[in-house]
Amino acid sequence: MAKVEEGEIVNTVEEAKTVLRNPDKYSVQQVKDAKTLMDRFATLNQESNKTKMADGGMASGKKHMYLNAGAAVVDNLPNKGTRALAKTAKGREALKNMGLLK
Numbered sequence: 742m743a744k745v746e747e748g749e750i751v752n753t754v755e756e757a758k759t760v761l762r763n764p765d766k767y768s769v770q771q772v773k774d775a776k777t778l779m780d781r782f783a784t785l786n787q788e789s790n791k792t793k794m795a796d797g798g799m800a801s802g803k804k805h806m807y808l809n810a811g812a813a814v815v816d817n818l819p820n821k822g823t824r825a826l827a828k829t830a831k832g833r834e835a836l837k838n839m840g841l842l843k
Contacts, residue, residue: 751775754782798843 744759747768751757757775764772798804799817818824818841826832827842836842 751778754778757782 749771751760751771751774757778760767760771760775761779767775818827818836823836823841826836833842
């Protein structure tokens with residue numbers, strides 16, 4: 742745990758966590774600074790962790806989107822063999838070369 746002295750400016754997330762765990766031990770300004778720092782950190786963290794959706798193709802007449810870019814709709818493939826191929830990365834690549842997957 743980071744140590745924060747009286748009157749010291751809260752500079753890091755660890756220091757802010759320490760201050761917010763025991764706000765009675767610190768000045769009002771330090772608590773405000775810690776809250777502000779944590780709010781900024783949370784905002785930055787949310788923006789950087791947004792997951793991009795990838796097009797998965799059409800299945801049952803509906804467009805599908807996936808979080809995993811390697812995923813693909815496989816229920817519209819012509820037979821069991823092509824469905825089995827779609828379960829591996831090399832197989833999906835082969836199906837793309839055949840024009841059966843996007």
